[in-house]
Amino acid sequence: MQTFDLSAQGLRALNSTLHALKGQTNQTSWEVINPKGAHAIAVGLDAPVDVTVRGSTGYYCAGMNKQATVRVKGSAGPGVAENMMSGTVIIDGDASQYAGATGRGGLLVIKGNASSRCGISMKGIDIVVHGNIGHMSAFMAQSGNMVVLGDAGEALGDSLYEARLFVRGSVKSLGADCIEKEMRPEHLAILADLLKRGEADHLAKPEEFKRYGSARKLYTFNIDNASSY
Amino acid sequence: MCGIVGLFLKDPKLEPQLGAMLTDMLITMTDRGPDSAGIAIYGRPEKGKAKLTVQSANPDADFASLADDLGKAIAAKVTGQVKDTHMVLELPEDRIEAARHAMRDLRPKAKVMSAGEGIEIYKEVGLPKDVAARFEVSRMSGTHGIGHTRMATESAVTTMGAHPFSTGSDQCLVHNGSLSNHNSVRRVLRQAGMTFETENDTEVAAAFISHKLQEGAKLGEAMEATLTDLDGFFTFVVGTKNGFGVVRDPIACKPAVMAETDQYVAFGSEYRAMVNLPGIESARVWEPEPATVYFWER
Structure with missing residues (x-):
């Protein structure tokens, strides 16, 4: 394991060291100590390495991640795993607003709560939240899956496209064009897989969730409304 | 931000x-x-006492005799401590409104930052480290x-x-x-x-x-x-x-x-x-x- 002391060595040195790692590197296991809420920790990684951050992070941790597994042994500030492409990001604590925003792939696991706008405009990422999510989560979410073991705040899935939302607890309110949908066997299978990969299969069963999705009335062209477009 | x-x-x-x-x-x-x-x-807060924090762009001129001038104007004991562009004036709590009024005539260009039993406000343009150092906030x-x-x-x-x-x-x-x-x-x-x-x-x-x-x-x-x-x-x-x-x-x-x-x-x-x-x-x-x-x- 390689240990990197962020407060001694600095952010730019950390990220350029991690960026230099390529597919065949032997240095596959990294530990970052003294993160102290710094911004942009382990952003833009593109190698199958494992990075553990020992403490809480500030804005944009693990943004644009490809291939790497980033674990935060604390809480994450705004925009964690923003625009992630692939790989896995696991937050042991809470995540601040817009976690996983615009993510195109990979898996984001938040073991605490996520605040507002979780998964906003998600485009293929899978997000598993063990706790609750805040208001306006999955706003304009296009594809991918969001699994919430706790409750969802106001306006869940407003202006939703084709992302699937699974919530076990209560939903304070659904956003425009977001509706509850039938849970079919293929959805239970997706949920079972995500709960397992999201380290939550011991906490919840697929049957306990409800599925929400788009009513497809807002984003599809409707000839009757042509004059108002 | x-x-x-x-x-x-x-x-x-x-x-x-x-x-x-x-x-x-x-x-x-x-x-x-x-x-x-x-x-x-x-x-x-100290019983019966209040503080008026004032700021001036010309602290040397405005603060030199301010405690005495204000004391005479409100007929009470006023003590003061200058910190860079600010001055904290201590006076009897029941004279605080009178002091605020008197300041307008005594030092029309000075600004009252705060008044009260406990509060002191210091603020200036500049980097936070410089502002904090000017007022010795850390002490x-x-x-x-x-x-x-x-x-x-x-x-x-x-x-x-x-x-x-x-x-x-x-x-x-x-x-x-x-x-x-x-x-x-x-x-x-x-x-x-x-x-x-x-x-x-x-x-x-x-x-x-x-x-x-x-x-x-x-x-x-x-x-x-x-x-x-x-x-x-x-x-x-x-x-x-x-x-x-x-x-x-x-x-x-x-x-x-x-x-x-x-x-x-x-x-x-x-x-x-x-x-x-x-x-x-x-x-x-x-x-x-x-x-x-x-x-x-x-």
Whole structure:
């Protein structure tokens, strides 16, 4: 394991060291100590390495991640795993607003709560939240899956496209064009897989969730409304 | 942007370090607001005494004989301590309004930063580290305090445009965000008798809360009313003689983190503002909910 002391060595040195790692590197296991809420920790990684951050992070941790597994042994500030492409990001604590925003792939696991706008405009990422999510989560979410073991705040899935939302607890309110949908066997299978990969299969069963999705009335062209477009 | 820090001490043993802890927090928030910085610090009130903190662009001329001049004008004992562009005047509590009035004639160009039993406000244009050093904030003790680093959006970068704003005795407010209906609210508050020093949106929020308190509202109620009457983005931190409160607008895109231990309650725009506080590793750390009022009073 390689240990990197962020407060001694600095952010730019950390990220350029991690960026230099390529597919065949032997240095596959990294530990970052003294993160102290710094911004942009382990952003833009593109190698199958494992990075553990020992403490809480500030804005944009693990943004644009490809291939790497980033674990935060604390809480994450705004925009964690923003625009992630692939790989896995696991937050042991809470995540601040817009976690996983615009993510195109990979898996984001938040073991605490996520605040507002979780998964906003998600485009293929899978997000598993063990706790609750805040208001306006999955706003304009296009594809991918969001699994919430706790409750969802106001306006869940407003202006939703084709992302699937699974919530076990209560939903304070659904956003425009977001509706509850039938849970079919293929959805239970997706949920079972995500709960397992999201380290939550011991906490919840697929049957306990409800599925929400788009009513497809807002984003599809409707000839009757042509004059108002 | 803008950065906010706040600290409410539960453990009196930490009181001598309040200024040092707040200074460290404030400087960490420099890149959220390098334009100007300010701090409101609340000391333990002394019975029968009050403090008037004044600011002048010409401190040498304005402050030289100010304590004596003010003492004569209000017929009371006044002592003063100059700190750079600010001066803290100590006087009998029942003469505070008279002193405020007298200041207008004695030093028309000087500005009253704060008045009250516990509060002192220091604010200036410049980097937070320089502002804190000019006023020796790190040497101050107290029970609670609020700091702000400003990145101006709604009004000019001036001393009076810096935060905190104080619009009532022992009251102050700092703000991250911008208000869109501040002109109409200011008009209503002016008609109700409130006075304003600037065209700044945050001063309106401060005056709005002060006005509610004058009308008899409790701190929690006054803060709750900002959610219905003020339009825009805001995270507010409010200080009073006995405590401090936090409220965020319902959209809550201006960041906020809080931490609580047996020794203190801390507020930061970001977690990194709090990383050097004692016992932060085991503190309860959370993000305040949107449209929810939090306050702590002793």
